[in-house]
Amino acid sequence: MSKQHNWKIGWVALLVLSLFALSACGMVQPAKKPEVGPAGKPVEAKPNPPVMERFRPAPTQLYDLEAIAGSLFEGINKGNWPQAESGIANLQTTWEQTKQIVGEKKGVKDADEAIAGLTASVMGKKAVSAYEDLTKFMSSVSDVGKSYKLSPIADIITVGNAIRNVSFYVQDRNWNKAASKAKDLENTWNQAKPSVEQVGVLGSTTTTHSYVKQLKDSVDAESQGAAEEHIANLNESMGLIREYYRGK
Amino acid sequence: MDKLEKFAADIDKNVDYFKKLLGVGESFDIIFREFKIGRRRAATFSINGMTNDILLTNIYADIMTYHPEELNINTLNKVFYHRLAHSQVKVVDNINDTLTSLLSGELVMFIDEETQAIVIDARSYPIRSPAESTIEKVTRGSHDSFVETIPFNTTLIRRRLRDPNLRCEIVKVGARSKTDVAVCYIRDITNPDLVDTVKDRLNSIEIDGVPMAEKAIEEFIVGGSTWNPLPRVRYTERPDVAVVHLLEGHVCLVVDTSPNVIILPTTFWHHVQHVEEFRQNMTAGTFLRLTRLGAILTALLLPPVWLSLVLQRHLLPETLAFLGPRDPGIIPLGLQFLLAEFGVEMVRMATVHVPSAQSTALGFIGAFMLGEFATKVGLFGNETVFYIAVATVGTFATPSFELAMAVRLLRIALLILVIFFKLPGLLVGLLGAFIILVATKSFGVPYFWPLFPFNFKAMKDVLFRLPLPNKILRPAVLKPQDPDRLEHGPQKPPETDDEKDQ
Numbered sequence: 001m002s003k004q005h006n007w008k009i010g011w012v013a014l015l016v017l018s019l020f021a022l023s024a025c026g027m028v029q030p031a032k033k034p035e036v037g038p039a040g041k042p043v044e045a046k047p048n049p050p051v052m053e054r055f056r057p058a059p060t061q062l063y064d065l066e067a068i069a070g071s072l073f074e075g076i077n078k079g080n081w082p083q084a085e086s087g088i089a090n091l092q093t094t095w096e097q098t099k100q101i102v103g104e105k106k107g108v109k110d111a112d113e114a115i116a117g118l119t120a121s122v123m124g125k126k127a128v129s130a131y132e133d134l135t136k137f138m139s140s141v142s143d144v145g146k147s148y149k150l151s152p153i154a155d156i157i158t159v160g161n162a163i164r165n166v167s168f169y170v171q172d173r174n175w176n177k178a179a180s181k182a183k184d185l186e187n188t189w190n191q192a193k194p195s196v197e198q199v200g201v202l203g204s205t206t207t208t209h210s211y212v213k214q215l216k217d218s219v220d221a222e223s224q225g226a227a228e229e230h231i232a233n234l235n236e237s238m239g240l241i242r243e244y245y246r247g248k
Numbered sequence: 249m250d251k252l253e254k255f256a257a258d259i260d261k262n263v264d265y266f267k268k269l270l271g272v273g274e275s276f277d278i279i280f281r282e283f284k285i286g287r288r289r290a291a292t293f294s295i296n297g298m299t300n301d302i303l304l305t306n307i308y309a310d311i312m313t314y315h316p317e318e319l320n321i322n323t324l325n326k327v328f329y330h331r332l333a334h335s336q337v338k339v340v341d342n343i344n345d346t347l348t349s350l351l352s353g354e355l356v357m358f359i360d361e362e363t364q365a366i367v368i369d370a371r372s373y374p375i376r377s378p379a380e381s382t383i384e385k386v387t388r389g390s391h392d393s394f395v396e397t398i399p400f401n402t403t404l405i406r407r408r409l410r411d412p413n414l415r416c417e418i419v420k421v422g423a424r425s426k427t428d429v430a431v432c433y434i435r436d437i438t439n440p441d442l443v444d445t446v447k448d449r450l451n452s453i454e455i456d457g458v459p460m461a462e463k464a465i466e467e468f469i470v471g472g473s474t475w476n477p478l479p480r481v482r483y484t485e486r487p488d489v490a491v492v493h494l495l496e497g498h499v500c501l502v503v504d505t506s507p508n509v510i511i512l513p514t515t516f517w518h519h520v521q522h523v524e525e526f527r528q529n530m531t532a533g534t535f536l537r538l539t540r541l542g543a544i545l546t547a548l549l550l551p552p553v554w555l556s557l558v559l560q561r562h563l564l565p566e567t568l569a570f571l572g573p574r575d576p577g578i579i580p581l582g583l584q585f586l587l588a589e590f591g592v593e594m595v596r597m598a599t600v601h602v603p604s605a606q607s608t609a610l611g612f613i614g615a616f617m618l619g620e621f622a623t624k625v626g627l628f629g630n631e632t633v634f635y636i637a638v639a640t641v642g643t644f645a646t647p648s649f650e651l652a653m654a655v656r657l658l659r660i661a662l663l664i665l666v667i668f669f670k671l672p673g674l675l676v677g678l679l680g681a682f683i684i685l686v687a688t689k690s691f692g693v694p695y696f697w698p699l700f701p702f703n704f705k706a707m708k709d710v711l712f713r714l715p716l717p718n719k720i721l722r723p724a725v726l727k728p729q730d731p732d733r734l735e736h737g738p739q740k741p742p743e744t745d746d747e748k749d750q
Contacts, residue, residue: 009701009702013702146562148562149560149563150560150562150670150671151562154562190573190574190576191572194559194561194572194573195558195559195560195561195562197559197580197581198670199667199668202583205580206578206579206580209576209578213626
């Protein structure tokens, strides 16, 4: 075998390996899911988006939805219904824009159902129902965000939801529920923290980590003032993280 | 008197010159001795501690008993041919060679009215016996290894290779140190162009001395970028390893004062093989080799790949979601890895530097410091400590210390790329590492051969420990004069130029 031929084989092998690595094994379609499981239907299955689409940055509207959700939740939580109504209007507008951009992705259908319920709850000024619908809506938006493989938007929304859960029960002074939600926030944050770590926002991730731990301690101690202070700090640090990634 | 000049017939001129040059009376270790051989005056120079006193006493006793009437004419030749019974004696006629011999530890003798000097090799170095190598240990097999004395090392090679074609040519390196470097090769196997290249590069070294011996020599002769972290020569302390490579057509450099013999040229795969594989049967040897390759790959890839995947965990299929850290610790994960690398290196260095009695205690402190307490106080995640520990074990499983260091540096570079650019950074880093591997050459031999350029037969030999009876071909990339290891009739001396003309 000639020397030149050997070099050619080597380069071809390198090319194949590079293509395989770049595709991140994503050429393989997921196995077909069963129609029903022991307790009913499994989660909705959607085919993988096209390979290149998975590596695009998440649309800025997803970050905007998270920001609006914060404002809307504040209105619901504090009984400030004009703020909540303004928030739901913003949320609907932004969601319509988002749908057009993201197309048919996993989570879109559920989000549509949730936002309809949320609108009704806010218009009916039902705080508990509105809080639950908002959580459901943002969970579905998080599912949409998971399609953007290189973006941490799904984790940012999940952590946001977990913070809202704690805040809701702290406001309600339901300490058992709040403690359970604080534990849930800690676990969620532990899973999400590596995804949001990036040079340029490392300070905010470190402070968020501290605030999550402190919030859990203050909820365990049933200290509403301290818990609210830590939630406010978390609002700031998570807001900074969200703004850092917006458009990236 | 010019250094290149011949000796004067007057012994006083020669002695004065050497006395001034060597600082007799200033340096305590330069020994000057005057005496008479018959009626002739004679003088010797030697270096204290580098000569064998008993041997010298015998030599002096022998030549001083000459009767004056026996030495009327041709004194030097009579002494040389009739009295100096020692086997290593030579007559030298110029100052330069005499000085080199003297400073190498030989005894120099001047006789009045003679324009030559007698050089007697009665050297007795501070030496240690060949003991087991501490960095190339084997369960079975020989336990001797090279030492710091060059003749001992060439002897260890010749004991295993009774081939008249084995050549050990001495090249002196260093204008002041005159360090002996033996260029060893088998005349009718090794590519003569390779031997010439090595000798040319050794001869072209311009430096006053090479106290760091083989490492300094390597940096002078290896060529290419000196910043390339990949080791382009292999070191061994084992004579059997050196002989295996000589038989393959490599050149071995035995550097005086060093127990490490340089093998060149080498490829990447030379650094991942260990003599232990050849001391086991084929299946066990192959298992050891593949385990070792896996360990090296793990050492290089595990931390950066894991970090890149957990930093962008949505890339992972759901079946691998368990990889994520349960409690990531307060310090960002990327920094945790860099700090852990720093900590492991600190512990390793400290363990090497402290006395062995303390190194075990230090190891425990290091392990607890890095592992137990760092995770307990919440600074580090458990996974970080685990993955860095696995990678460190993989590094230590690398037979070549030089390659292990290169792997560690590449791993740190990949970690930094992942910290800044996540998975794309890792892919670019791996591509960069691959390009470095492909572009690197060791004395003209592609470093990644036989994977790149691809050679199936040789690649098989690299991945699997093949049966020795099947290994009849020498590595083609070395362009050996004799391509196979089969016997080809009686060995003959090399032809002279005249014989070639006929």
